[in-house]
Amino acid sequence: MLVPGEPTPDLPQQLETALGGAYAVERELGGGGMSRVFLATERALGRRVVVKILPPDFAAGLSVDRFRREIQLAARLQHPHVVPVLAAGFAPLGGDGAAAAVPYFTMPYVEGRSLRERLSEGGPLPVPEAVRLLGQVAGALAYAHEQGVVHRDIKPDNVLVSHGAAMVTDFGVAKALSASRPGAPAPASPGAEFTTGPGTSALTVLGTSLGTPAYMAPEQAAADPATDHRADLYAFGAMAYELLVGEPPFAGRTPQRLLVAHLTETPRPLRERRPEIPAALAELVAECLAKDPEARPSTAAEIARRLDEAAPSSAVDAPSTSSVAVAGALPPAPPATEGGSAAPGAAASGRPPGRA
Numbered sequence: 001m002l003v004p005g006e007p008t009p010d011l012p013q014q015l016e017t018a019l020g021g022a023y024a025v026e027r028e029l030g031g032g033g034m035s036r037v038f039l040a041t042e043r044a045l046g047r048r049v050v051v052k053i054l055p056p057d058f059a060a061g062l063s064v065d066r067f068r069r070e071i072q073l074a075a076r077l078q079h080p081h082v083v084p085v086l087a088a089g090f091a092p093l094g095g096d097g098a099a100a101a102v103p104y105f106t107m108p109y110v111e112g113r114s115l116r117e118r119l120s121e122g123g124p125l126p127v128p129e130a131v132r133l134l135g136q137v138a139g140a141l142a143y144a145h146e147q148g149v150v151h152r153d154i155k156p157d158n159v160l161v162s163h164g165a166a167m168v169t170d171f172g173v174a175k176a177l178s179a180s181r182p183g184a185p186a187p188a189s190p191g192a193e194f195t196t197g198p199g200t201s202a203l204t205v206l207g208t209s210l211g212t213p214a215y216m217a218p219e220q221a222a223a224d225p226a227t228d229h230r231a232d233l234y235a236f237g238a239m240a241y242e243l244l245v246g247e248p249p250f251a252g253r254t255p256q257r258l259l260v261a262h263l264t265e266t267p268r269p270l271r272e273r274r275p276e277i278p279a280a281l282a283e284l285v286a287e288c289l290a291k292d293p294e295a296r297p298s299t300a301a302e303i304a305r306r307l308d309e310a311a312p313s314s315a316v317d318a319p320s321t322s323s324v325a326v327a328g329a330l331p332p333a334p335p336a337t338e339g340g341s342a343a344p345g346a347a348a349s350g351r352p353p354g355r356a
Helices: 011-018 064-075 115-122 127-146 173-179 230-245 255-264 279-288 300-310
Strands: 023-029 036-042 047-053 087-091 102-108 159-162 165-168
Touching (some): 011 023, 011 036, 023 047, 064 087, 115 230, 127 159, 127 165, 127 230, 127 300, 230 300, 279 300
Antiparallel strands (some): 087 102, 159 165
């Protein structure tokens, strides 16, 4: 049985066999949360990649066709602050037969470290650095939302920092799992659930709550079918709060109490916890954390613009390369299109502790 966190000495060899020998699997990387993450070399191109596999119970009842369509959407993303999707499919690792196949994703291996590691090692970020990195994440979200792709699990674990630049990983994974679960209605065509105009901003329909409780928007926690891209903006606000004060809103609570707090409580104002935070920045983060999606900024592009306006003058200065250290991401190459049953597309990984 494939269980996150449990040692499986022969799993790298099993994975290599299950993927048809296309990858030479070197070793398991830590910090996969609800997934298992492996460093590998793609034999055909000689490039290092990360292979991420999800537990067998994630595959139970999934619509394979819908899952692949959603991942194909995510695979189209090409942006300097998005870790690209390379390949995806189902690997027979959970037992015998196709029914035991588990979802897997591949992405480029990235040199750097996650914002989770950065927070764990150094606590809250300097305000200029936080503003600069948040602006890059907002730009990635704005681009993805324009392409009809929503993230559904924005958090420090899913943002890598490589050579001073933020790169968002795991785009489309939580959404693909949500949208392909039993009871989730399919859109008329890929991307058709993302529309623009007065009153029409729905990205997808969630049949169940998938995400990380510390960053989950109230409507996402309630599995509201009207959940749209603004759930990403709420999670962005929770992550921004953490980068600035060292912990997310409502820290130290059980997952169940966290979800209740997101639905009913207001976080302590940022400037009460760190007075040097600019008022405009604190106001923007508070708006992102509004319970009512209508009270949040309408788009990630608006957030990026307001971050520019709220930035201290030193926020434009990139940190030296010495501030970026260990395991994460290279500047992304364009996603490869792969035929066959693995469908062109796949997703991110390489994340430290957290939930998928």
